[in-house]
Amino acid sequence: xxxxxxxxxxxxxxxxxxxxxxxxxxxxxxxxxxxxxxxxxxxxxxxxxxxxxxxxxxxxxxxxxxxxxxxxxxxxxxxxxxxxxxxxxxxxxxxxxxxxxxxxxxxxxxxxxxxxxxxxxxxxxxxxxxxxxxxxxxxxxxxxxxxxxxxxxxxxxxxxxxxxxxxxxxxxxxxxxxxxxxxxxxxxxxxxxxxxxxxxxxxxxxxxxxxxxxxxxxxxxxxxxxxxxxxxxxxxxxxxxxxxxxxxxxxxxxxxxxxxxxxxxxxxxxxxxxxxxxxxxxxxxxxxxxxxxxxxxxxxxxxxxxxxxxxxxxxxxxxxxxxxxxxxxxxxxxxxxxxxxxxxxxxxxxxxxxxxxxxxxxxxxxxxxxxxxxxxxxxxxxxxxxxxxxxxxxxxxxxxxxxxxxxxxxxxxxxxxxxxxxxxxxxxxxxxxxxxxxxxxxxxxxxxxxxxxxxxxxxxxxxxxxxxxxxxxxxxxxxxxxxxxxxxxxxxxxxxxxxxxxxxxxxxxxxxxxxxxxxxxxxxxxxxxxxxxxxxxxxxxxxxxxxxxxxxxxxxxxxxxxxxxxxxxxxxxxxxxxxxxxxxxxxxxxxxxxxxxxxxxxxxxxxxxxxxxxxxxxxxxxxxxxxxxxxxxxxxxxxxxxxxxxxxxxxxxxxxxxxxxxxxxxxxxxxxxxxxxxxxxxxxxxxxxxx
Numbered sequence: 001x002x003x004x005x006x007x008x009x010x011x012x013x014x015x016x017x018x019x020x021x022x023x024x025x026x027x028x029x030x031x032x033x034x035x036x037x038x039x040x041x042x043x044x045x046x047x048x049x050x051x052x053x054x055x056x057x058x059x060x061x062x063x064x065x066x067x068x069x070x071x072x073x074x075x076x077x078x079x080x081x082x083x084x085x086x087x088x089x090x091x092x093x094x095x096x097x098x099x100x101x102x103x104x105x106x107x108x109x110x111x112x113x114x115x116x117x118x119x120x121x122x123x124x125x126x127x128x129x130x131x132x133x134x135x136x137x138x139x140x141x142x143x144x145x146x147x148x149x150x151x152x153x154x155x156x157x158x159x160x161x162x163x164x165x166x167x168x169x170x171x172x173x174x175x176x177x178x179x180x181x182x183x184x185x186x187x188x189x190x191x192x193x194x195x196x197x198x199x200x201x202x203x204x205x206x207x208x209x210x211x212x213x214x215x216x217x218x219x220x221x222x223x224x225x226x227x228x229x230x231x232x233x234x235x236x237x238x239x240x241x242x243x244x245x246x247x248x249x250x251x252x253x254x255x256x257x258x259x260x261x262x263x264x265x266x267x268x269x270x271x272x273x274x275x276x277x278x279x280x281x282x283x284x285x286x287x288x289x290x291x292x293x294x295x296x297x298x299x300x301x302x303x304x305x306x307x308x309x310x311x312x313x314x315x316x317x318x319x320x321x322x323x324x325x326x327x328x329x330x331x332x333x334x335x336x337x338x339x340x341x342x343x344x345x346x347x348x349x350x351x352x353x354x355x356x357x358x359x360x361x362x363x364x365x366x367x368x369x370x371x372x373x374x375x376x377x378x379x380x381x382x383x384x385x386x387x388x389x390x391x392x393x394x395x396x397x398x399x400x401x402x403x404x405x406x407x408x409x410x411x412x413x414x415x416x417x418x419x420x421x422x423x424x425x426x427x428x429x430x431x432x433x434x435x436x437x438x439x440x441x442x443x444x445x446x447x448x449x450x451x452x453x454x455x456x457x458x459x460x461x462x463x464x465x466x467x468x469x470x471x472x473x474x475x476x477x478x479x480x481x482x483x484x485x486x487x488x489x490x491x492x493x494x495x496x497x498x499x500x501x502x503x504x505x506x507x508x509x510x511x512x513x514x515x516x517x518x519x520x521x522x523x524x525x526x527x528x529x530x531x532x533x534x535x536x537x538x539x540x541x542x543x544x545x546x547x548x549x550x551x552x553x554x555x556x557x558x559x560x561x562x563x564x565x566x567x568x569x570x571x572x573x574x575x576x577x578x579x580x581x582x583x584x585x586x587x588x589x590x591x592x593x594x595x596x597x598x599x600x601x602x603x604x605x606x607x608x609x610x611x612x613x614x615x616x617x618x619x620x621x622x623x624x625x626x627x628x629x630x631x632x633x634x635x636x637x638x639x640x641x642x643x644x645x646x647x648x649x650x651x652x653x654x655x656x657x658x659x660x661x662x663x664x665x666x667x668x669x670x671x672x673x674x675x676x677x678x679x680x681x682x683x684x685x686x687x688x689x690x691x
Contacts, residue, residue, distance in 0.1 A: 449661060
């Protein structure tokens with residue numbers, strides 16, 4: 001494994017954001033100030049701090065479009081200010097902080113608090129130049145009584161005549177708009193993100209056509225400065241969104257990426273709606289295929305769950321704020337010492353796991369971006385040191401959370417260790433920030449904001465038992481369990497009272513079986529199902545070897561409810577397991593190149609190595625999480641939908657505990673098959689045979 005390469009790729013970036021593509025134009029004759037990026041800052045947070053747009057910063061700092069990092073010095077307009085303006089005409093204003101929810105607009109918020117849009121903009125200056133985003137926190141002046149009227153000058157570019165209208169309410173739902181040459185109702189509807197029907201509803205006279213200079217009503221909504229209702233018909237065409245269209249289906253049909261679609265249609269960032277008019281590359285408009293349930297989607301309904309892909313059911317395309325907490329231990333390395341870094345990586349298993357997991361997360365963000373999902377990712381190093389002890393390491397996590405604002409975070413992935421995870425979930429429970437436990441096999445505290453993505457051993461045992469129970473009729477069941485597995489042995493005997501039990505002998509070198517202990521229990525006429533419950537390598541090797549000596553004359557299959565690490569030992573021959581059709585439950589399956597070519601090729605192209613189990617786990621968890629956040633309003637709603645998803649090696653189906661958080665009970669049943677292939681077997685109930 002090229003550890004040094006992976007280290008450089010993965011941890012040179014501490015915090016970054018995937019932002020919407022913007023065009024860059026030069027700015028002249030302007031004074032500037034500078035800002036040095038602090039740890040944890042993103043382009044978005046810096047723009048908010050200085051009451052600028054991300055586009056304003058990128059104009060002066062083109063490299064910031066790709067990423068910003070700690071220590072980077074940005075050039076900002078001298079007009080940028082971090083101070084809050086106050087109204088001269090009123091000093092005793094009471095404010096309320098409002099967190100913007102999905103689909104809320106400035107207009108709807110102004111109506112909710114009975115204040116004008118202009119009053120809200122006055123105390124949130126950035127709203128003069130940019131639109132609201134889900135998760136934004138704005139100040140609402142509850143008792144503001146300032147002047148809100150203004151004069152509006154409408155310029156008729158067609159006839160060269162300017163006319164002055166009477167003062168209008170800055171909070172009005174609609175404002176006047178003068179039709180310009182070459183503009184159409186399709187272009188105007190697209191510009192303001194509404195449908196033709198909605199535009200005609202407030203302008204009935206439009207049904208007879210538009211005229212240059214005609215004044216119509218349009219939504220009182222901010223639009224992109226350089227956007228226009230006129231398009232180059234040689235290059236672009238209009239497309240009307242049909243029922244069932246999704247962002248993903250549009251990207252596939254028009255063969256463009258999400259940045260390009262949003263660049264052409266800024267209102268798409270707030271979501272699609274039927275009848276919406278889009279500007280698309282000419283030559284493919286109107287070719288979108290509906291993806292409604294009636295037409296057939298990739299979602300499969302069953303009696304107790306929903307299985308399939310979320311791609312054709314995405315609806316929430318707001319930028320996802322994701323926090324990743326992993327034990328990189330950057331405090332133990334120096335950027336100018338690659339040999340030191342490589343030595344630490346080789347010795348530190350937690351760091352190796354973190355780097356591989358992180359590499360998978362990054363690729364998942366790239367693939368989600370291709371599906372129209374933008375992500376603002378922030379990474380925190382939990383600086384785990386085993387010798388510090390659980391309490392000290394947990395306090396490091398606590399310092400991270402108390403020193404940073406998590407209020408607008410959609411999900412936290414990590415920390416890895418159970419004690420650190422429990423401290424984080426406790427601190428973030430009041431804000432209902434969901435946390436996903438990605439890897440730990442230890443039990444976590446199931447608070448209401450906890451998502452345990454790794455199925456427990458008890459869950460996997462139950463899945464295997466549920467598979468066996470309806471299928472044992474007519475089989476000769478044989479149970480072999482050592483002392484450490486006495487509990488599951490008793491459970492098996494209770495479920496299968498007619499089963500034969502092999503008594504394991506105890507010797508000086510550990511447990512063992514006599515020459516005929518198993519063969520005496522084998523049936524000549526029935527199919528023999530042998531259930532083995534042990535993690536002792538010599539004992540497993542002895543059992544599989546003895547059973548392989550009789551498979552030419554007897555029908556034998558091997559099962560376990562818990563496949564421990566012992567089965568990975570070189571002392572156990574996998575050919576023997578294949579000959580015995582070995583069945584076991586697993587949280588993951590073994591990927592095959594033919595079915596996961598896109599992922600494997602992308603990973604190897606990016607990192608020049610084959611993905612590890614941890615890298616695949618990082619990819620699967622992050623990709624599933626982002627799709628769920630785009631599928632529903634939040635992770636809680638997505639989990640309650642009961643949908644089951646599967647990716648490269650892992651699958652997810654979250655269920656909520658009666659009082660507490662969510663656990664993943666999507667588990668594979670695997671069988672060794674011909675060619676040493678690990679085959680996923682169906683868990684569906686067997687068909688009943690009629691008499």
